[in-house]
Amino acid sequence: MIDIRNITKSFGDRQVLAGISGTFKPGDTSLIIGGSGTGKSVLLKCMIGLIKPDSGEVLYDNRNFLSGDINEQKAIRREMGVLFQGSALFDSKTVLENVRFPLDMLTDQSESEKLDRAQECLKRVGLDKATDRMPSEISGGMKKRVGIARAIVLNPKYLFCDEPNSGLDPLTSIKIDQLISEITDEFKITTIVITHDMNSMMEIGEKIMFLYQGHKLWEGNSNTITQSDVKELNEFIYANKLLREAEK
Ligand SMILES: Nc1ncnc2c1ncn2[C@@H]1O[C@H](COP(=O)(O)OP(=O)(O)OP(=O)(O)O)[C@@H](O)[C@H]1O
Structure with a gap:
């Protein structure tokens, strides 16, 4: 289980994360979604220790990653797997x-x-x-x-995937999503995927967090995402649908 509490981050006078909280459970493939520049990658980097947030806490199974002792931090890092954008x-x-x-x-x-x-x-x-x-x-x-x-x-106990579908055709994307989801379930990993792929949201979104300009505006799953009354989320979904239509 990963718990993030009130994470904030600014670069200069620009606030990129404005107090994000949430819980991610083992065996779930959780998605962080949102438009370009909304802070998804910065949040992920704060969670894995590549960026230090200005305030807030990240707890890995109740162990404090940001203010715990150095050996505990190392032990937590050892339990993380990361799939970087572009595979690296x-x-x-x-x-x-x-x-x-x-x-x-x-x-x-x-x-x-x-x-x-x-x-x-x-x-x-x-x-x-x-x-x-x-x-x-x-x-x-x-x-x-x-x-x-x-x-x-x-x-790993925790798996982070940054845009695993970037550069892939829709069919291959679905297969990669399914693989991540199956492995998550099989080994009871706590998995967090950053994506703006609509297919992924509908297929594997056991938990979905929507970011907008550094704020968490909505949280739900693939069954509830189309019923939200959050204007910014509906616009994001609509823009995605248009993009998919245009790609056909
Ligand atoms: N190291 C940095 N220094 C200054 N600004 C940064 C830094 N990293 C990210 N930013 C800014 O923070 C904002 C959020 O960036 P982030 O990469 O998290 O967006 P994103 O939601 O992942 O977008 P995308 O989907 O396009 O990857 C952007 O405006 C970006 O320019």
């Missing part, structure tokens, strides 16, 4: 080496243990036959799968 694979490493990388960096497992675990994760994402390929030789959807395998290789 190492171009000079094979698929298998990319997935093995966190094990090389953060564990003292034997070579065979690391190999087994990396292969197991690649199998889980359906890429066990692509282990020796280079990132330049695989499709965008496969790269995302490698990114997911790498994000789960250390068995």
Whole structure:
């Protein structure tokens, strides 16, 4: 369970997060949605420790990530998996080496243990036959799968995905969403996905938080999102629908 409490962040005199609170549960794929520049990525970065908020708390299973002691912070970091936008694979490493990388960096497992675990994760994402390929030789959807395998290789309790569908066609996007959702459910991970993809919202939004100009304006799920009376959310959904129509 992740609890965020009253997170604020400004850059100069521009307030980007104006006091965001919320709870994210294990086994749920929770979405943070909103238009461009509304603070989604900054919020995610505050949660994983890449940006220090001006105020507020982030609790990982009741452990205070921002003001806890350094060893506790390290332990929490070790329990996080992150799928970055664009997958962020190492171009000079094979698929298998990319997935093995966190094990090389953060564990003292034997070579065979690391190999087994990396292969197991690649199998889980359906890429066990692509282990020796280079990132330049695989499709965008496969790269995302490698990114997911790498994000789960250390068995995370918390998984963060920043725009996992960016650059993918609608069908591949749905498959990636389903994979994230299945893995979340299977391993009871607390997963947070940043997206502005309408399909994702309808397919995997067990909990959805809508940000608008640094404020949380609405919270609900894929069943309640179309019934909201929040004008800004309805406009966001409408704009998304128009975009989808235009893409057809
Ligand atoms: N390091 C920074 N320094 C100054 N301003 C920043 C910094 N990081 C983000 N911002 C600003 O904070 C605002 C929110 O940015 P953020 O990246 O969180 O938006 P977003 O909702 O994720 O948008 P998008 O969907 O386009 O990625 C933007 O106006 C951005 O320019």
